[in-house]
Amino acid sequence: MVVRPQWEWQFEGAAGVVLERPVSPVFTTQFDAEQWLGETWRALAGQGVRAVRLLHEGAQATPTLTLPAA
Structure with missing residues (x-):
């Protein structure tokens, strides 16, 4: 059995509260996770996400990143 590492984003709203939605996909590499964020950060900001952090297992x-308001 092969165990693959799991990378996923955690999202915070304006008040610094961890959001239940949207939900991050789970990635097998940090590169894939960061590429996905680069492609979707505008949509996330439009959904009220103000900060993101990448979780590994x-x-x-990574340091918390602040998203500009949409």
Whole structure:
């Protein structure tokens, strides 16, 4: 059995509260996760996401990034 690493984004709203929605896809590489964010950050900002952090196996892997308001 092969265990693949899991990378996913956690989203925060304007008040710094972790959002239940939208939900991040789960990625097998950090590159894929970062590429996805680069392609979708405008849509996420339009849904009220103000900050994102990349989690690797549940632990924060990168600094928190602030998204500009849509």
